[in-house]
Amino acid sequence: MGALSKVGWMIVNIVASRNRVSGEIRTGIRLRIENPPPGVSYRIIEDPIRLSPPSDDFYITGNTTFKWFLKVLIEPAYSLRFRGLTHAFFLNLYIPSSPWVQEIDQPIFNLFEKYLKKSRKDTLYRLAIRTYRYLFNRDNVTIITWTEWSKEGLEEEGFRGVKVIPPPMRTCSRKIDNVITVGFIGVDYDRKGGDIAENVMMKLPRWVRKVYIGKSPRKVNGIIYYNPMRRDDLLKLMAEFDVLLFPTRGEAFGFTALEAMSLGIPVVASNVDSVPEVVGDGGIICEVNDLRCFLESTKELVNSPEYAMELGARAKAIVTQRNSPGVVGKELLAVYRELVE
Numbered sequence: 079m080g081a082l083s084k085v086g087w088m089i090v091n092i093v094a095s096r097n098r099v100s101g102e103i104r105t106g107i108r109l110r111i112e113n114p115p116p117g118v119s120y121r122i123i124e125d126p127i128r129l130s131p132p133s134d135d136f137y138i139t140g141n142t143t144f145k146w147f148l149k150v151l152i153e154p155a156y157s158l159r160f161r162g163l164t165h166a167f168f169l170n171l172y173i174p175s176s177p178w179v180q181e182i183d184q185p186i187f188n189l190f191e192k193y194l195k196k197s198r199k200d201t202l203y204r205l206a207i208r209t210y211r212y213l214f215n216r217d218n219v220t221i222i223t224w225t226e227w228s229k230e231g232l233e234e235e236g237f238r239g240v241k242v243i244p245p246p247m248r249t250c251s252r253k254i255d256n257v258i259t260v261g262f263i264g265v266d267y268d269r270k271g272g273d274i275a276e277n278v279m280m281k282l283p284r285w286v287r288k289v290y291i292g293k294s295p296r297k298v299n300g301i302i303y304y305n306p307m308r309r310d311d312l313l314k315l316m317a318e319f320d321v322l323l324f325p326t327r328g329e330a331f332g333f334t335a336l337e338a339m340s341l342g343i344p345v346v347a348s349n350v351d352s353v354p355e356v357v358g359d360g361g362i363i364c365e366v367n368d369l370r371c372f373l374e375s376t377k378e379l380v381n382s383p384e385y386a387m388e389l390g391a392r393a394k395a396i397v398t399q400r401n402s403p404g405v406v407g408k409e410l411l412a413v414y415r416e417l418v419e
Contacts, residue, residue: 087119088414091164093172095125099265099306105333106183106224106245107167108309113246113403115411120165126156138194163418169210177417178219184330185231186210188351192269192328211236220413224331225352243409245336247401249394252317252341258380261289261319263334264326265306271325271348271367276301278323278373286380291315319343320386321379324353325364325372332356336401339393344386346375360393 092111097104103111111120127148129141149171157172165179166172169189174180190196190203197203214221215238222243223229229240260282264270272290276298279288284300291304291312304315316322322338324347332353335345345361347353354363362379364371379386399405 088117088411088418089119089121089162090414091123091160091162092120093123093125093164093166093170095167095170096128100308102309104167105309106181106331109245109247110165110181110410113248113407115407115414118407118411118414123160126152163414169206171209171213174213174216174219176218178216179413179417180214180219180221182221182223182228182232184223184228184352186235188228188231188328188330192351207235218417220417222410222413225355227352227355228331241409241413243413244401244406245331245333246403246406247336247340247397248403249340249342249397250317252319252343252390255318257287257318258285258320258383259287259289259318260321260323260376260380261316262291262323262325263312263316264292267293267295269326269328271323271327274325274367274369274372275323277369278325278376281373282376282380289315289319313337316343317341320383321346321376323372323376324348324357324361325366326350326353327366329353335361336397340397340401342387342390342394344379344389344393346372346379357393358396360396361389 094103094107096102111122114120127145129145153171154173158175160176163177165181167181168183186206187198190200221232221237221240223232223240224242224244226242229242232240260279262275264272272292272294275290276294279301280298282288288301290301292306294303297303316338319338322335322343322345324332324335324345326348327350329351335347335353335356338345339360345357347357347361347363348366349363350366357363362375364375
């Protein structure tokens with residue numbers, strides 16, 4: 079493990095955790111596994127703590143507290159079993175004793191402020207920073223993240239040598255028909271801006287199809303609601319969108335926006351955290367909670383299919399250039415080689 083095999087392939091351990099909706103491998107990890115660098119073969123190691131999907135939530139609940147209790151007990155000892163180059167994700171308590179890549183999607187303060195609703199002055203935040211500096215600031219560890227915004231935040235928190243390697247994403251075509259569809263996807267109603275999305279949809283013309291995928295405390299007439307679903311089903315439904323509403327109030331990265339862009343779908347998104355960097359000029363950026371901007375921008379796109387197609391083409395071009403598996407794979411391979419040579 080973590081060295082060249084007899085046939086010349088580099089074998090890398092990749093530690094896989096699962097999402098809180100369907101129990102599938104989390105999107106960022108799945109994309110790495112599906113798009114390995116040239117000459118790399120992944121040995122998938124499942125997260126040793128396998129509980130029900132709600133225990134993988136981002137918020138502090140009884141389920142998540144119990145899971146972190148188990149992580150403290152199990153992960154440090156479990157990591158001693160790893161041999162060779164290992165690629166782990168997000169925040170865990172493995173002790174990197176071999177060559178190690180730690181992939182983090184956001185600064186730790188963003189997780190605490192936007193997800194856990196705790197400030198940087200909180201004792202738990204200060205404990206987390208000390209713990210993860212101890213684990214990740216090692217000569218045998220390279221930290222990678224997905225955006226310059228995240229890199230700057232992690233460096234501000236005292237993490238060394240952070241590299242930006244975006245997640246790989248392949249482009250494909252969306253469904254083109256005579257029905258204009260505006261869509262929203264979000265499990266967390268408040269953080270994802272589900273209320274903004276519903277208020278925008280309520281004010282759109284009746285001939286526009288409105289699709290809301292996620293959880294909502296209300297049901298608005300004229301909006302088609304779907305419960306959270308598996309990723310493959312979600313992408314099939316997303317391919318019917320002509321516009322994606324992304325009015326998030328806090329985001330680590332924004333895979334929903336990236337996946338829409340990969341299909342050539344223009345995004346109307348919030349100016350928050352990493353989102354403007356992810357969307358670039360492949361969409362329209364509004365200030366957080368600016369209902370008027372989200373509404374007027376969406377109306378502009380549904381009333382001007384030519385402009386929507388132009389913006390969607392720009393979005394797909396950004397993904398092709400920045401997130402190409404070939405380009406991203408070479409960058410990641412260079413990190414792997416640096417660690418093992």
